[in-house]
Amino acid sequence: MTSPILLTGGTGTLGRLVVPLLRDAGRELRVLSRQRHEPGDGIEYVTGDLLKGEGIAPAVDGAEIILHLAGGPKGDDEATRNLMRVASGSGVRHVVLISVIGSDRVPLGYFRSQLGAERAVAESGLPWTTLRAAQFHDIVLTMMEKMTKLPVIPVPGGLRLQPVDPREVAARLVELTLDKPAGLVPDLAGPTVYGMADLSRGYLRARGKRRLMMPVRMPGKAGRAYRAGENLSLDGATVGKRTWEDFLAERVRPGR
Template structure:
């Protein structure tokens, strides 16, 4: 069933709309005929159907609240895509408070697979943000996704520059294409609030060494690898596969190899 807020063509607010994921989500919302507001730390000129509103979720608390109140006026649906290495929990709580004041009818949040299981600060903040959304009293949808191909590329590019390419044993990723995640998020935003939905991961699981080897092969290169065991709680969590999609997950269609081929062609 279509979300009544969307059928009325009220503006959709997107946080993180200028980021990697947001740059794919915003055009899809526009293609669905929805006016879009994008919360941005920098002032930007608007474009067809897209309005940029200044706001910093991690800035001064009073200013952030005022900016959010203005951005959320008349908004029924919010896609919260903004994220970073720190502060996702704080930013999300501020957004939730403002969304309650504005009477938002659907808050869609993108999280990460293993948010409640991988003992790293980024994952803990994502889990705290999930809890803030779920406990807000607002109708909501939370989608957990695997790491994007783009992040995997950034990591292996750095690894490939080293004399020996690190290959931590048992550390596996299931990278997903950002376009697959964007399409799923817009589908969810156009529907009714669904709570926590099935995770979304890529179609294949790779050892970190395999990701690096695929990257090097795509560039016609080879490099010796340094195999080692990642220590501590983090190593145990990754070897247990807590960052991988569960059996009931959904899967994107674009593989790591297809992503690399597209990047090389570009």
């Protein structure tokens, strides 16, 4: 009998896509969640909180592989250190981490937190694999929904994104999880680089809306980093197939 794969963030956007793929591969899963869930369909749930350091020991116990997807707007570095502190004294043989492209180049708190999580895994003494991915289509959609509620859409000059479909990220993570530890693997990005105006126009067309756009300048070090494309992966990345337009055609309909 194989040991269960411990999955953090298993109930999130990415986790919900990963779970059926791992189950289809015949793997038993143990999901660490802040909320209580009933077990079923080869999935065991352990209630805990990585940031508070609660429930980690029973979640890790007996697992040889950890797929660490849990994340939030802040605190991912501390949560990952808590997880690695327990995992390093167990029988874990492979830790797989999802991170973000530009974690080592964009001077913003979220990116620094992601880099801290990467370092916690790499310095744990355990064999590891880290995949940096671009922003998911779903995240960009949420951003567009909020921005287009404004009468005038601000368009940060020089800000470009390379959005990727989360289903492609999930499939890649499952491949990496079931393979040998590989360290930092090539980034995974979408097939097209878009300026913010292009993303906004695409969303507006899909919704049948119109809005004025106003260019704005991003100040400081973060602005310089984005204008330099530090959040992009233009060379050597694995490139997904589904475009922003494909995603919009599937998810967005003309409406209010």
